Amino acid sequence: MGKTADSRALGDRPDPVRSFNRWKKKHSYRQSQKKQLRKQLKKPEWQVEREVIGRLVQNYEKINVNEITRFSDLPLSKKTLKGLQEAQYRLVTEIQKQTIGLALQGKDVLGAAKTGSGKTLAFLVPVLEALYRLQWTSTDGLGVLIISPTRELAYQTFEVLRKVGKNHDFSAGLIIGGKDLKHEAERINNINILVCTPGRLLQHMDETICFHATNLQMLVLDEADRILDMGFADTMNAIIENLPKKRQTLLFSATQTKSVKDLARLSLKNPEYVWVHEKAKYSTPATLEQNYIVCELQQKISVLYSFLRSHLKKKSIVFFSSCKEFPAVNWVLQFDCPEDANTYIHRAGRTARYKEDGEALLILLPSEEKGMVQQLLQKKVPVKEIKINPEKLIDVQKKLESFLAQDQDLKERAQRCFVSYIRSVYLMKDKEIFDVSKLPIPEYALSLGLAVAPRIRFLQRMQKPPTKKLEVSQDNKVVESSAPSLTNDEVEEFRAYFNEKMSILQKGGKRTEGTEYRQTNGISDEEEEEEEDEEEMEEKLAEAKESQPQAVPGEKTSQKTKEIPMQFLDGGEEEEEDGLDAGFFKVKRHNVFGLDLKENKTLQKKDPSKSSMKKKVTKVAEAKKVMKRNFKVNKKITFTDEGELVQQWPQVQKSVSKDNEDEDDNGGINLDKAKERLQEEDKFDKEEYRKKIKAKHREKRLKEREARREANKRQAKTKEEEEAFLDWSDNDDDGFDPSTLPDPDKYRSSEESDSDNVENEISDSKKQQGMRKRNNSDVEEAGPTSRNRKKTKWETLEPLDTGLSLAEDEELVLHLLKNQS
Numbered sequence: 001m002g003k004t005a006d007s008r009a010l011g012d013r014p015d016p017v018r019s020f021n022r023w024k025k026k027h028s029y030r031q032s033q034k035k036q037l038r039k040q041l042k043k044p045e046w047q048v049e050r051e052v053i054g055r056l057v058q059n060y061e062k063i064n065v066n067e068i069t070r071f072s073d074l075p076l077s078k079k080t081l082k083g084l085q086e087a088q089y090r091l092v093t094e095i096q097k098q099t100i101g102l103a104l105q106g107k108d109v110l111g112a113a114k115t116g117s118g119k120t121l122a123f124l125v126p127v128l129e130a131l132y133r134l135q136w137t138s139t140d141g142l143g144v145l146i147i148s149p150t151r152e153l154a155y156q157t158f159e160v161l162r163k164v165g166k167n168h169d170f171s172a173g174l175i176i177g178g179k180d181l182k183h184e185a186e187r188i189n190n191i192n193i194l195v196c197t198p199g200r201l202l203q204h205m206d207e208t209i210c211f212h213a214t215n216l217q218m219l220v221l222d223e224a225d226r227i228l229d230m231g232f233a234d235t236m237n238a239i240i241e242n243l244p245k246k247r248q249t250l251l252f253s254a255t256q257t258k259s260v261k262d263l264a265r266l267s268l269k270n271p272e273y274v275w276v277h278e279k280a281k282y283s284t285p286a287t288l289e290q291n292y293i294v295c296e297l298q299q300k301i302s303v304l305y306s307f308l309r310s311h312l313k314k315k316s317i318v319f320f321s322s323c324k325e326f327p328a329v330n331w332v333l334q335f336d337c338p339e340d341a342n343t344y345i346h347r348a349g350r351t352a353r354y355k356e357d358g359e360a361l362l363i364l365l366p367s368e369e370k371g372m373v374q375q376l377l378q379k380k381v382p383v384k385e386i387k388i389n390p391e392k393l394i395d396v397q398k399k400l401e402s403f404l405a406q407d408q409d410l411k412e413r414a415q416r417c418f419v420s421y422i423r424s425v426y427l428m429k430d431k432e433i434f435d436v437s438k439l440p441i442p443e444y445a446l447s448l449g450l451a452v453a454p455r456i457r458f459l460q461r462m463q464k465p466p467t468k469k470l471e472v473s474q475d476n477k478v479v480e481s482s483a484p485s486l487t488n489d490e491v492e493e494f495r496a497y498f499n500e501k502m503s504i505l506q507k508g509g510k511r512t513e514g515t516e517y518r519q520t521n522g523i524s525d526e527e528e529e530e531e532e533d534e535e536e537m538e539e540k541l542a543e544a545k546e547s548q549p550q551a552v553p554g555e556k557t558s559q560k561t562k563e564i565p566m567q568f569l570d571g572g573e574e575e576e577e578d579g580l581d582a583g584f585f586k587v588k589r590h591n592v593f594g595l596d597l598k599e600n601k602t603l604q605k606k607d608p609s610k611s612s613m614k615k616k617v618t619k620v621a622e623a624k625k626v627m628k629r630n631f632k633v634n635k636k637i638t639f640t641d642e643g644e645l646v647q648q649w650p651q652v653q654k655s656v657s658k659d660n661e662d663e664d665d666n667g668g669i670n671l672d673k674a675k676e677r678l679q680e681e682d683k684f685d686k687e688e689y690r691k692k693i694k695a696k697h698r699e700k701r702l703k704e705r706e707a708r709r710e711a712n713k714r715q716a717k718t719k720e721e722e723e724a725f726l727d728w729s730d731n732d733d734d735g736f737d738p739s740t741l742p743d744p745d746k747y748r749s750s751e752e753s754d755s756d757n758v759e760n761e762i763s764d765s766k767k768q769q770g771m772r773k774r775n776n777s778d779v780e781e782a783g784p785t786s787r788n789r790k791k792t793k794w795e796t797l798e799p800l801d802t803g804l805s806l807a808e809d810e811e812l813v814l815h816l817l818k819n820q821s
């Protein structure tokens with residue numbers, strides 16, 4: 001009963017453990033079913049992404065520029081937004097607000113905005129979004145090309161890209177040269193976003209076999225105006241030829257759109273022009289204070305020094321003739337007048353970036369003032385003239401003179417700086433502003449601490465009165481044709497040429513060929529290069545003038561020239577006190593340099609450099625003249641003892657491969673064969689040279705052996721003499737007067753000259769250092785050691801008083817001399 005009652009009771013109350021277990025089983029079954037179902041239903045990631053992209057693209061059309069204040073107001077991918085936020089970019093700038101939407105919509109955009117207004121992000125955000133939209137992967141290759149005019153700018157852009165795009169999976173690369181081309185070539189194919197400079201890019205297009213841009217989606221020209229201004233027009237044309245026509249193009253610059261001609265080459269499709277500061281009163285940032293001063297060329301270096309001394313605590317950047325880009329600074333000092341207003345704007349734009357303050361100072365020569373200021377005002381650049389406070393102006397000429405006298409390297413730098421400046425003025429297109437013939441050249445050299453102005457042959461040539469050709473016109477009248485001037489392209493070509501040259505010099509790139517010759521002849525590499533530069537420049541000028549008799553008037557080009565190293569002034573700064581007050585520009589008084597001008601007149605009188613301006617005829621120039629005249633060189637032929645004919649002059653190349661030469665005559669030059677032959681000839685020459693050197697060495701060794709033998713004989717003789725003398729002195733305590741004996745110095749010097757001769761002969765043979773050392777030691781060993789001992793003894797002996805009468809002394813001396821002979 002009890003049991004029945006119990007079981008009923010249990011039946012009323014189900015076992016909670018059992019029911020929980022049952023429930024648990026059912027639940028987990030249901031869960032796993034759901035999970036499986038979800039798994040079956042789950043979309044692949046790419047599909048989800050596609051949907052997100054789809055929604056974003058739909059929103060592109062709805063972008064309302066006026067409603068955008070933050071990046072998050074734009075339909076951007078989460079990855080881009082995250083990157084922007086992490087880099088602390090939240091609010092958009094005006095150019096970003098106005099162009100990002102258009103670029104997202106796939107339009108070609110031409111954006112212009114003042115310097116430092118955020119153009120970089122205005123194109124980088126659409127770049128990231130474009131590849132994201134296409135779900136670009138590394139296997140898709142190059143998707144976006146960003147071209148910058150300078151390495152520095154490309155690097156800065158790349159850095160921003162790295163920061164903002166770090167959440168995306170694209171690969172990005174920076175190709176700006178300076179590295180091994182091969183090293184770059186190995187990596188370039190895996191790059192999705194390539195930031196580069198035009199020259200290097202074209203080099204890869206030409207030389208890297210598997211590099212192509214067939215999949216390119218977007219081309220960005222950063223600082224488009226600079227790219228075209230800096231003489232890259234031809235390079236750009238060649239690059240664009242290699243790009244697919246179907247692509248999006250974005251152009252950004254700090255100055256307004258370029259001419260239609262320039263834009264045509266980019267084959268833009270209905271581009272959107274965005275010039276955010278079109279209505280602005282000024283084309284430069286409002287926070288940028290811009291001034292200029294006028295001073296004579298020979299005072300500029302002192303002005304620079306005084307300026308730097310007054311602003312030691314500020315970050316300053318000094319532009320010489322270059323237009324390179326640098327990071328943001330407080331002060332921009334344009335030491336040399338920029339070639340045009342656009343260049344000025346770009347340089348000044350290195351300060352006062354993104355709402356920051358900044359100051360810019362431009363130094364102008366009196367001859368540059370009118371033209372340059374006019375240009376700047378036309379471009380809505382508000383520059384004001386200020387005057388230098390003469391009390392704060394420190395004349396550094398004497399200091400520089402003494403630095404240069406002590407340091408040859410510094411002197412060479414000053415010389416390069418001098419030549420570089422004159423060249424840059426010479427190459428300036430706007431001859432109304434830049435007239436090299438009006439520069440006070442000797443005074444300028446003196447101001448740099450150079451007593452003599454370095455020779456500038458292209459200038460001397462230019463300063464010669466122009467030779468006027470007489471031509472017969474169509475109506476048979478004799479007319480005078482003036483000296484032809486250069487076209488823009490030629491000037492650009494020269495610039496590119498010199499930039500390359502100067503960059504080699506700056507990098508310290510030195511040719512190894514002929515170094516030995518220069519060293520033995522006391523010619524420094526720099527002198528040599530300088531000379532070659534000038535010669536090549538002359539040639540180029542001559543060629544250009546011959547081929548292009550007429551200049552294209554009115555066209556503007558810009559200039560990119562060498563940057564003068566700033567270490568130039570390093571010398572005196574540390575020793576002086578920091579932080580003179582900035583009253584450097586306070587006094588507004590005209591003709592503050594009246595005093596200095598007087599000084600300059602006196603300097604002009606005693607100018608020593610004028611004589612150096614006379615044209616020197618170099619051997620190279622002479623040789624060229626001879627070649628032009630087609631002279632035939634006389635031959636000198638001699639006979640050997642065996643009756644063989646031997647041509648002594650001009651020397652005949654005795655190459656082993658000479659016989660093969662004829663084979664090439666059939667059709668032009670076979671370069672590979674020629675190369676091979678040259679290598680063989682080179683080997684042959686080296687072998688010949690080695691033989692000659694060996695023979696010379698053998699001859700020298702024989703001579704030395706002979707000399708040693710002679711020396712040993714002499715040594716033996718001297719020893720006998722010395723012993724005789726010592727014997728004698730030992731035996732006679734009274735001593736004697738050594739001055740009565742033959743002059744030991746005469747003896748020594750005659751021997752010394754002998755040994756010198758041996759040494760000279762050795763050095764004349766121009767052998768390797770080790771060889772020379774060995775020979776010297778040989779000579780020393782061969783030298784009569786006893787002779788040295790003897791000399792020391794003579795030197796330490798005092799004239800002795802024999803205590804005898806003069807007549808007795810004489811007798812003694814005669815006796816001694818007799819003994820000697």
Ligand SMILES: Nc1ncnc2c1ncn2[C@@H]1O[C@H](COP(=O)(O)OP(=O)(O)OP(=O)(O)O)[C@@H](O)[C@H]1O
Pocket residue numbers: 088089090091092093096113114115116117118119120121253254349350353354
């Ligand atoms: N939205 C933003 N918010 C905050 N800072 C920004 C923003 N956009 C750009 N900047 C900052 O402003 C500065 C200038 O930007 P950027 O270099 O893009 O200017 P730019 O117009 O390209 O100048 P330039 O023409 O002289 O090269 C940079 O320091 C950048 O970090």
